[in-house]
Amino acid sequence: MKYQLVNVMEERVMRAINDTLPQLGCCTCDRCKADVAAYTLSRVTPNYILVNENEAPPVSDPSEKEDDSEILQIIVQAADIISANPNHN
Ligand SMILES: [Zn+2]
Known part of the structure; x- marks a missing residue:
């Protein structure tokens, strides 16, 4: 049986970035x-869960x-910070 560590904050942060980054200019x-994801994920409290490879990943309850x-x-x-000093070419 194989287990994987998944940081559930990662998905939340990526979703929030996709939703808000365009509005932030x-x-x-x-x-x-x-870069924004790396900065954010380094500062929020991680929330790791164990996911069993053979099972469907847990789906967050949308009512919560x-x-x-x-x-x-x-x-x-x-x-x-990133806008002031972008790392892209
Ligand atoms: Zn860019």
């Missing part, structure tokens, strides 16, 4: 998205409203 190329305000605050900071 930040470049949305893959490089800038990845997630609080993304902490994530969004950090994404705003990241977008500021």
